Amino acid sequence: MAATAPSLIPKKKNSQSLLVVGVLLLAVAGAGFWFYRSKLTSLEPSASTSGRPAENSAVEAVTLDPFLANLSGGEGYVKVTITLSVHKTGSSVDVAKAKAADASAALLQSAIVRDTILGDLETQSAAVLFTAEGKTALKKTLKADLTEKVPGLALDNLYFTDFLVQQ
Numbered sequence: 001m002a003a004t005a006p007s008l009i010p011k012k013k014n015s016q017s018l019l020v021v022g023v024l025l026l027a028v029a030g031a032g033f034w035f036y037r038s039k040l041t042s043l044e045p046s047a048s049t050s051g052r053p054a055e056n057s058a059v060e061a062v063t064l065d066p067f068l069a070n071l072s073g074g075e076g077y078v079k080v081t082i083t084l085s086v087h088k089t090g091s092s093v094d095v096a097k098a099k100a101a102d103a104s105a106a107l108l109q110s111a112i113v114r115d116t117i118l119g120d121l122e123t124q125s126a127a128v129l130f131t132a133e134g135k136t137a138l139k140k141t142l143k144a145d146l147t148e149k150v151p152g153l154a155l156d157n158l159y160f161t162d163f164l165v166q167q
Contacts, residue, residue, distance in 0.1 A: 059156060060086050064113070066162065069121035076126050081162035082117065082142075087154045109150060116145050126167045135160065 063083045070077050120141050128134035143158050 058087075062086055063161065064117075067114070067117055067121060069118050071121075071126050071129075071165075072123055073125065076165065076167040078121055078124065078126075078129060078166075079162070079164040080117075080121065080160055083159045083161050084146075084153075084155060085157040085159065087156040109152070112150050113146060113153070116149050117142060120145055126165050129165045135163070 061083055063081065066079060066081045068077060068079045120138065124134070124138060129138065139158050139160070143155055146153060146158075147155055
């Protein structure tokens, strides 16, 4: 009975294979971190062409709920989803946070934005909106009206993410 069962004796692990696995795991983790970091910095907003410093600015994309409006003259309707690119400086970010706390001010601003867009959409005709020039003119009109009627909105750009015209 001097012999022991082979399952009771612990086997020696090869320390070199553990070292290689550890180094490989560190290399994969480092490569993943580098990839994530490079993608993150490429998505950060840089200084705009107007000379504003990047550290004092932020660009936020706000996608609005879809708009459905009748076209002028009863020609049909238009369904549009719009994304606003809003530029916020450091001071306006603080103002925006303060306004977000006040739900009635946020609701009022949302109502003004939606009313302005719907009003501009209802003045359009289907024939104009079918052309690229018509869509570009509508963008310019919307940008001008939103900038005028919503004082705290620093609108950089406006994008149509969904556009449907039915005659």
